[in-house]
Amino acid sequence: ETGVTQTPRHLVMGMTNKKSLKCEQHLGHNAMYWYKQSAKKPLELMFVYSLEERVENNSVPSRFSPECPNSSHLFLHLHTLQPEDSALYLCASSPAASYNEQFFGPGTRLTVL
């Protein structure tokens, strides 16, 4: 157990639904990340939060909306997704910057119908 948990582990949603992914880390880290993993782009960084402030947003469509209420929790709010958004969404945390090892969660397998 790496200390990073994600819920739900699997999610199936329609294109008009609104859902949220949750990530929690118990490692005392200050930085948290969302990644998208698909066959096309194996590890694509989406968002980075450092001390609860978003510091990276890699041209992600607005239908993905992150939230970091504190340094232990990270959410990814989803609305009006497209089928091509189906992927594994991985959360990670690190002590500070990406200059350090990142600890990944188990991921949420998302399917958009």
Add this chain to the structure above:
Amino acid sequence: GENVEQHPSTLSVQEGDSAVIKCTYSDSASNYFPWYKQELGKRPQLIIDIRSNVGEKKDQRIAVTLNKTAKHFSLHITETQPEDSAVYFCAASKRDSSASKIIFGSGTRLSIRP
């Protein structure tokens, strides 16, 4: 833009032989280079990393080399074993005033033939 290229995309080696995976990066300010291993159905996990003040680092059967002038780094696995079968990702990162920039390579699927 900044990117990391990783080769080969797939690699099959005989058990006991060595495997080498190579990456090149574009941002000369990158100074941290981790390698992650992702087994089937599992999360990526760090196996080794190197910082720009060293040229080589070794941990048992795994070694990483870094050539900052040429902007490339490589992962070497010796005496490969079945449990080495996985997807391996390289990454390049730099420390600056914000949390990151980290860019991952596209991954190498390594298969060990018995």
